[in-house]
Amino acid sequence: MAVEKGRYCVTGAGGFLASWVVKLLLSKDSIIHGTLRDPSNDKHAHLKKLDKASENLKLFKADLLDYESLHTAIQGCDGVFHVASPVPYDPVELIEPAVKGTLNVLKACLEAKVKRVVFVSSAASLVMNPKWSQGQVLNETCWSDKEYCRSTKNWYCLSKTEAEYEALEYARINGLDLVTVCPTLIMGPILQSTVNASTLVLIKLLKGVYAFGSMLISMTLDPEGYESLENKLRMIVDVRDVAEAVIMVYEKPEAEGRYICTAHNIKTTDLVEELKSIYPNYSYPKNFVEVEEQPRLSSEKLQRLGLSFRPLKETLTGSVESYKEAGLL
Ligand SMILES: NC(=O)c1ccc[n+]([C@@H]2O[C@H](COP(=O)([O-])OP(=O)(O)OC[C@H]3O[C@@H](n4cnc5c(N)ncnc54)[C@H](OP(=O)(O)O)[C@@H]3O)[C@@H](O)[C@H]2O)c1
Numbered sequence: 001m002a003v004e005k006g007r008y009c010v011t012g013a014g015g016f017l018a019s020w021v022v023k024l025l026l027s028k029d030s031i032i033h034g035t036l037r038d039p040s041n042d043k044h045a046h047l048k049k050l051d052k053a054s055e056n057l058k059l060f061k062a063d064l065l066d067y068e069s070l071h072t073a074i075q076g077c078d079g080v081f082h083v084a085s086p087v088p089y090d091p092v093e094l095i096e097p098a099v100k101g102t103l104n105v106l107k108a109c110l111e112a113k114v115k116r117v118v119f120v121s122s123a124a125s126l127v128m129n130p131k132w133s134q135g136q137v138l139n140e141t142c143w144s145d146k147e148y149c150r151s152t153k154n155w156y157c158l159s160k161t162e163a164e165y166e167a168l169e170y171a172r173i174n175g176l177d178l179v180t181v182c183p184t185l186i187m188g189p190i191l192q193s194t195v196n197a198s199t200l201v202l203i204k205l206l207k208g209v210y211a212f213g214s215m216l217i218s219m220t221l222d223p224e225g226y227e228s229l230e231n232k233l234r235m236i237v238d239v240r241d242v243a244e245a246v247i248m249v250y251e252k253p254e255a256e257g258r259y260i261c262t263a264h265n266i267k268t269t270d271l272v273e274e275l276k277s278i279y280p281n282y283s284y285p286k287n288f289v290e291v292e293e294q295p296r297l298s299s300e301k302l303q304r305l306g307l308s309f310r311p312l313k314e315t316l317t318g319s320v321e322s323y324k325e326a327g328l329l
Pocket of ligand 1: 011012013014015016017018036037038062063064065083084085086087097101120121122123160182183184185186187196197198199
């Protein structure tokens with residue numbers, strides 16, 4: 001199922017990852033139906049500047065909780081890339097659009113008889129489980145424990161776990177061809193002008209900023225009472241590789257089920273050292289506290305399908321140069 005010259009819907013087209021998916025599909029002469037909650041918002045101006053956007057990108061106003069708007073955008077499409085998902089902290093705002101929104105997308109896909117749907121889930125749907133032992137390597141059979149997500153108030157993990165699980169069940173029951181991709185922390189160049197949660201992780205490291213409230217960067221007090229960053233293992237993947245992965249799992253007929261998408265395992269201190277060696281002049285954090293080793297993830301299944309990953313250095317330089325260009329640094 002080569003994507004060349006087909007017609008595809010990309011949900012949440014203006015987001016960090018979705019913008020790269022749109023860019024890649026446009027480069028293959030596909031026609032794109034991009035959904036946005038507010039197409040008139042200036043933050044989506046970058047989409048219209050993409051190569052071939054003027055001829056082949058059509059924007060639709062759609063909310064994940066508004067079935068009719070999704071139905072309109074998906075009708076006539078060969079395939080759907082469901083990328084949109086909320087990333088706030090309020091469980092009420094988060095879980096319903098993620099779970100019900102995904103089922104709305106799938107229902108519209110079924111009605112439009114699309115050939116295949118690719119759903120961008122997350123490593124969050126695998127890692128949150130008290131059963132995993134330190135350093136264990138997780139594969140696609142592993143699921144986060146929903147009760148554990150609830151009791152630890154990890155609403156984002158709960159939303160992604162429930163959305164992916166329900167999506168796979170819906171597809172199985174209704175005979176819909178669905179493949180899911182579960183990326184870890186996505187970094188790399190931004191096309192959009194606004195900052196998404198994972199981009200903020202790198203910006204905070206470059207600026208030496210610690211802040212409560214981000215789910216992706218954890219701060220604590222070290223034994224002397226200074227603010228310290230947890231020396232966590234970061235599992236990083238480049239946004240361009242994730243975009244390629246979601247298109248690859250659409251195109252390859254043999255693709256099925258879930259695909260973990262991760263490229264580099266690196267401790268936060270080593271990531272800071274790597275950044276310093278390329279960009280010595282930023283105000284990097286200095287205090288770190290050691291934390292328990294977390295489970296790791298394996299992308300073997302995706303690599304067997306044919307995906308290879310960029311070196312970390314290319315991801316870091318691509319990220320930083322794009323932040324500079326966007327005036328974020
Ligand atoms: N970035 C990462 O590290 C990472 C890692 C693993 C998985 N993921 C997954 O990858 C996908 C893209 O993430 P991203 O990093 O590119 O985030 P992003 O830039 O924040 O994009 C999220 C998109 O979802 C849209 N959205 C949120 N709520 C919506 C609703 N109710 N109806 C319609 N659209 C809605 C947003 O639209 P608005 O612009 O209108 O708010 C935005 O376009 C998400 O599914 C995320 O869970 C991301």
